[in-house]
Structures are given as C-alpha cells and as structure tokens.
C-alpha cells in the first residue's frame with residue numbers, strides 16, 4: 180500500500196506548497212517533511228514504509244485507533260444518502276440522534292447540544308453563549324472570562340484570547356479584551372502549599388474567587404478550565420479543586436465551562452472528564468475524540484438552564500457554522516460511540532491507566548526526568564536540568580534539546596509524540612485508547628533510550 184507513494188516527491192511538494200500548522204517551515208529546508216500515509220490500530224506508517232507507535236493519537240484524537248473500516252463505512256453510507264445539509268433551522272437524522280445521545284451521556288442537566296466543526300469553535304460558542312445568556316437574563320455587564328496560565332483553548336481570536344500562553348498571542352495582539360489568567364494546578368511547581376496537594380488545590384481554586392472579586396462579579400461571565408490541563412504537560416486537578424471552583428461559580432453566578440476538547444471521549448476513562456472527576460459544569464466544549472478523527476466535529480453542550488431564554492419568545496443564538504453537525508461527521512460519531520460501548524473503551528482506560536503510569540514512572544530513574552503526571556491515557560513527562568533543585572532548561576537549552584534533538588530523535592526511534600516547551604519542557608503522551616501493556620513498554624523503552632542520549636548531549 181505504501182509503495183504507491185514516492186516519498187521524495189511528496190516531501191518536496193509538501194515543502195513547496197503545504198503550509199503546515201504551528202510549524203517552523205524553515206526546519207524542512209534541508210530535511211524531509213515526515214509524511215504519514217497509513218494507520219492501523221496504535222501504529223502509523225510513513226511514505227517510506229516505516230512504522231511508528233502513535234503516542235499522541237494523531238493530536239489527542241484517534242481514540243478508537245487507526246484503520247477502523249466500520250467508521251469509514253459509516254461515513255460512506257451517510258455521504259451516499261445525504262452528504263450535506265445545514266442545521267440552520269433544519270435538522271437531519273444523524274445530528275438529531277447524536278445530540279440526543281450526547282445529552283444522555285453528558286453529566287447532569289447538560290441537555291442542549293450545539294454542533295461546531297472543531298474545538299476552537301466550541302470554545303467561541305461557549306463564550307458567546309455566556310455573554311448572550313447574561314444579556315437576556317438581566318445581567319448585561321457579565322462578559323469577562325477567567326482562564327488558567329499556560330492553558331490552550333484554540334486559535335481563533337476569541338479562543339486565543341482565552342489562551343494563557345503569551346508567546347502564542349503576541350503576534351496577534353490586540354486580541355479580544357476582557358480575559359484574565361489565574362494559576363494552573365501544576366503541583367510540581369506549586370508556588371504555595373508544595374507539600375500538601377489538597378491545600379494547594381484549594382489555594383489554586385481560591386485564586387479564581389479572587390480574580391472574580393478583583394474584576395467585580397457583576398462583570399464576570401465564565402471560567403474556562405480543562406479537566407486535566409494539557410499545555411504545560413498534563414496538570415490533573417488536586418482533590419476538591421473542582422468542587423471548590425463549583426462553589427465559587429455558584430456564589431458569584433459565573434458559568435463554569437469545562438473545556439474537554441482533549442479530555443472527553445475516553446481520554447480520562449469516561450465519556451466526559453467532568454463526570455470522571457465528579458463535578459457539574461454549566462457548559463462542556465468537546466471535539467477531537469468524538470469521531471476518533473474519522474471526520475471533523477465539535478460541540479458545545481449547554482445546560483438546560485442556559486437554553487431557557489432561547490426556548491420561548493423571539494430570542495435566538497445568532498451563531499453557527501456551515502460544517503457544524505455535518506451529516507457525515509455525525510454518522511461517524513455515532514458509529515464511534517458504538518465502538519466505545521461494544522469494546523468498553525472507557526473501562527479499558529480506567530483499568531489500564533495505573534499500568535501506563537507505573538510503566539512511565541520507571542523513567543524517573545533518569546536524571547533528566549523530573550516529573551511524570553497525568554491521568555487516564557494522558558500523561559506528561561517534565562524534563563529538568565537538575566532533579567534535586569527542579570531547575571529547568573533555559574531558552575537556548577530548550578531550543579537545542581526539544582526542537583534540535585528530541586522531537587526528531589523520538590520519531591526516528593519509532594515513537595510519534597510531542598516534545599513541548601510552551602510551559603516547562605515536557606513530553607506529551609496520549610495514545611489511542613486501544614493500547615495495552617505492550618504499547619506502554621514500547622513507549623517506555625524508546626523514551627529511555629532517547630532521553631538517555633539527550634542527557635549526554637546537554
């Protein structure tokens with residue numbers, strides 16, 4: 180199958196005309212553009228026929244694994260029957276069915292599903308809904324949003340404004356005003372209560388209360404938080420953190436948006452991360468794993484309370500996307516959820532996550548590995564220059580280590596994953612949910628060899 184491709188020609192054409200996302204294009208001036216042509220289960224193959232373990236499920240997406248013919252067939256069947264119709268004042272059966280299924284799976288009273296084509300659009304939709312909801316219910320000044328430091332929420336102007344990565348935002352300033360940052364839950368680098376996880380969690384949650392009070396509760400519409408924050412390298416919530424956030428939001432009538440673009444659909448061992456951690460958001464934003472990547476789709480799932488002002492009278496949510504709830508994507512999502520049920524993927528993750536963690540924790544014997552953290556099938560490995568002081572790498576070292584060596588070396592060694600320095604340098608892992616101990620061992624062995632080599636180069 181891979182013989183059909185000419186790797187050199189593909190690479191050259193990619194370099195000439197394909198504008199790769201978040202990519203320093205000059206890095207391919209001399210080297211080949213890695214071109215992936217096929218996938219099966221937890222593995223992908225490049226145009227040269229080389230196999231790699233997909234340690235990132237594409238981009239936190241391919242939950243059910245690659246090569247699922249049944250998902251391709253669901254897409255084919257739907258495209259043949261009705262390839263496209265908008266959900267602007269009309270419905271089609273697959274969007275109806277999927278909305279009902281998601282409403283049943285989502286926690287509590289999250290019963291209203293607004294489809295988008297991806298995660299950033301879901302985030303935009305949630306912020307716009309929060310603003311309009313308060314305008315319709317007599318609190319028109321509520322429009323500001325609080326998010327966490329280093330958190331990534333997308334690239335459109337609104338979603339980027341909510342993102343807590345100044346370097347990513349700088350080229351596009353001025354962005355949408357009215358967003359504010361609070362500390363994340365990076366316990367490894369806790370500025371306070373570094374010896375008491377629960378106290379740290381309460382401290383971090385209380386910074387949200389403080390930000391709301393500083394800005395004036397009558398001006399704050401929402402807080403956007405991921406169940407496990409991805410950027411920075413997997414920050415799980417301390418015990419009681421989300422429960423305290425819920426209390427704070429209730430006290431100030433601020434909407435709690437759970438941005439589950441990564442953390443829904445099995446990544447943490449449940450359909451929704453909020454349900455896994457036992458908290459009730461007002462809105463969930465989700466995308467990626469909903470279709471396991473066999474078609475693009477996102478959603479904002481809002482509580483019945485937020486829908487109320489739109490249920491009667493003349494008000495409407497004047498917002499939408501051509502591709503939102505696309506019939507083919509909705510059909511694929513339904514077939515994907517069938518696979519989740521049939522193969523008990525959530526249970527598989529819950530059962531195997533401790534083994535994944537234990538296997539990765541073996542790497543803590545390496546001098547460069549400072550911390551292993553995460554949950555479900557979602558882990559970050561923080562790299563440090565000095566383990567005892569937790570000193571991190573400076574910008575030059577980070578550049579040499581991550582961009583200059585690690586990403587490529589891991590790929591060359593057969594592991595596709597991500598070396599990220601948007602916060603402190605981390606390796607991010609988020610493999611397909613079908614992975615088992617043999618895959619964990621393979622990941623550990625490749626990381627061990629490459630990180631040992633990296634250490635010798637510092």
Ligand SMILES: Cc1ncc(COP(=O)(O)O)c(C=O)c1O
Nearest residue numbers: 297298299331332333438440441
């Ligand atoms: C938490 C979170 N929110 C939003 C987004 C944006 O999603 P998309 O790239 O589908 O627009 C992402 C993407 O990774 C994300 O991780």
